[in-house]
Amino acid sequence: MTWHRRLRPLGWLLVCGCLLLTAPSVGVADATATTAATGEIVELYPNPTTEQNHGEYATVTITEPGNWTLTDGEGVADLPDDRTGRFAATRHPNQTATYTNATAVAAGGSFQLAVSGETLTLRRGDSVVDTVSYEDAPESQQWRADREPRWQPTGFEPRAPTTVTDVSVEAFVLPDNPAAPIDAIDDADGRLYLAAYTLTDQRVVDELIAAHNRGVDVAVLVEGGPVGGMTERQATVLDELAAAGVDVRVMTGDAARFRYHHPKYAVADDTAVVLTENWKPSGTGGADSRGWGLTTTSAGVADELAAIFEHDTTWEDTPAWETVREEIETVEAETATGSYPQHHPPVSTTADELRVLAAPDNAESALVERINNTDDQLLVIQPSIGDRDYRLLRAAIRAADRGTEVQILLSGTWYAEEENTALAEQLRERVADDNVPLSVRVAEENNRFGKIHAKGIVADDTAVIGSLNWNDNSAENNREVAIAVTDERVADYYREVFTGDWQASGDGGGFSLLPGGELPAGLVVVAVAVISATALLAKRWLVFAEN
Structure with a gap:
């Protein structure tokens, strides 16, 4: 298996820092459905990143027992007669549980969810109760009746915005205030979670290891294949963290939920810092980029970011660094060394x-x-x-x-x-x-x-x-x-x-x-x-x- 889900890196791309290619259209026509109260087709997974699409399924919910079938026009799944609940019709019952919380039901005949499109029909006896049609199922995405948009990555559970009031904040900018991101995380004594696109700022690495050594729950999540490739410096940093016992995760693999893991934030106990800048010398180190940052002391904000972090680190696309280290190629890159005066000191206040x-x-x-x-x-x-x-x-x-x-x-x-x-x-x-x-x-x-x-x-x-x-x-x-x-x-x-x-x-x-x-x-x-x-x-x- 390869853990890269994009091209092997080209070293010279790192020089440019920002390149844009327009992503081609996936060409997905959203599934359409007609539904009834006693039974409904609620979830489809036609295109998993597995050999011969093993693990594909269609999930239904049934609220009244008796004489239910699901068909794609070629094969049929006979659903339990004596039970209600969620059932996943599949040719591969043993490979389906990973992706759905429904009871797997073996489908007979040539039941198969075609990647290029399908129509599924849920019947009770001779009566059609629900139908769903889709075209061009995107890779490693589920269709869900309770979501908008209906197609979303497998393993992704969307969240609503979280709002808190009357909270202490410190606003700062980079390169003016490179101490601010460090100050936000250096006193953690319970938890320290850091989410990154790239991480090469040695000051940050030292803080993570020091926190781990004093018994703090420390975890890191980085992008496993940034544009241009992972730098040798970042691989060395991740090696250092892992060797020290820090839990280092990388988002990578064919089943990745996101094209890039791109956030820049940290949770330190009940303090959170959110940045526009990468955890690297040119960003948090203050050696190049104009960036904005905000630190807040708020349990509500910290808990919400910790929940996002947990969501993002507990799926199959975030393996431990040690398990994929040999699969990830690295490239050389220069480190920014600029120096800029402080025009704008941080400002602290209580935000509405x-x-x-x-x-x-x-x-x-x-x-x-x-x-x-x-x-x-x-x-x-x-x-x-x-x-x-x-x-x-x-x-x-x-x-x-x-x-x-x-x-x-x-x-x-x-x-x-x-x-x-x-x-x-x-x-x-x-x-x-x-x-x-x-x-x-x-x-x-x-x-x-x-x-x-x-x-x-x-x-x-x-x-x-x-x-x-x-x-x-x-x-x-x-x-x-x-x-x-x-x-x-x-x-x-x-x-x-x-x-x-x-x-x-x-x-x-x-x-x-x-x-x-x-x-x-x-x-x-x-x-x-x-x-x-x-x-x-x-x-x-x-x-x-x-x-």
Whole structure:
């Protein structure tokens, strides 16, 4: 078995930090169904990542016993006559229990859930009680009647946002305050859970090992195949943690629930820290990227993030590092060594409200709702925005259309410049036509930071900090975590940071697009390197390597 679920890494990709390939459409037509109260088809699993699809099943619920059958038109499963409950019709009863909490029932004949599409019929005697049809079942996803969207990864249970009020918070930014992420975790005495895309910051590693040595329950979850490949430095770090006895998990394998495990957060007892930055020198180390972070002392927030962490580490796609170490190839990469002054010290206050958001569960819809309710000002900072038609960008444009001041700050680093410039030109045309209060700047390196890597918004008196990039892949396929803090002082803090970065980016450090304005002549656009067409065949596509 191979544990990689995307292309083997290309070392030079790590130089670029952020690359975008559009993920091909899965081509899924959602199943359709008609239902009745006494029996219902509730779950389908047509396309597991097993040899010959062993373990596929269709689950029904029955509330009245007697004479039930399920058929795909070719084979039939006779359901128990004397019982009610949940039953999974399958050709492989011994391989089905892993994926469903139903009683397995052996199906006869040629009962088989075709990947390319099927119609299933639930009958009681000669009467049709329920039918479900689907087309093009996506790999390693279940169809569930009680979910929207119906197709979601096997082993994934979506969560609603968690809200807490009147909580202590500290808002900070990077590279200004590299001590803040360490301060958030260094006093743990009960539990310390760290979720990462990449982890190479030695200060963080030392804190994890020290906590383990003093008896703290320490666990780490990282992405097993980041874009460009896992670096030799990260593999060494994970070896060090595992050797010290820390429980290190990696999200990897063909059955992975998420295209990338991409969040950046930690839980230390009843303290939680949520970041836009990776746990590495360029991020939490303060050596390069502009990032946002928030620490909160709140049992409610910490418990919710711990619950997400437990959900994400207790499925077959998160094996222990030691068990897959030899299967994961590594690449060389340089370490950032920049140094930047502190323009913005942290600010501490008691926030009115915090909401814990996660993708693909709820983050995108929550952000759309927040933007739709913004009246005065919307500030957006992103490394890149992949498409003018992206849902959150459309919401921002609608906000500008109704008179809300909207400013968007994007990265001008070489691998994102072409894409961001093209988007800026599209928005310039919109601004020129409608004269709406929308402005865009593309920032280059300056004396405040190396590159834009923060992913956040300030919407009136609410700020959102987290790992969510503004593209469909991040919102729909990745595991992401963000926190929305509603508090005037916190919003003003990030607004001040944004304004300083905006002004620095418009003063020789980038270009500005203002209402009715023109892009400066002679703007040099650095072409993004051509990616091998083979990469398009990978199960997971290259999106924002350093995000």
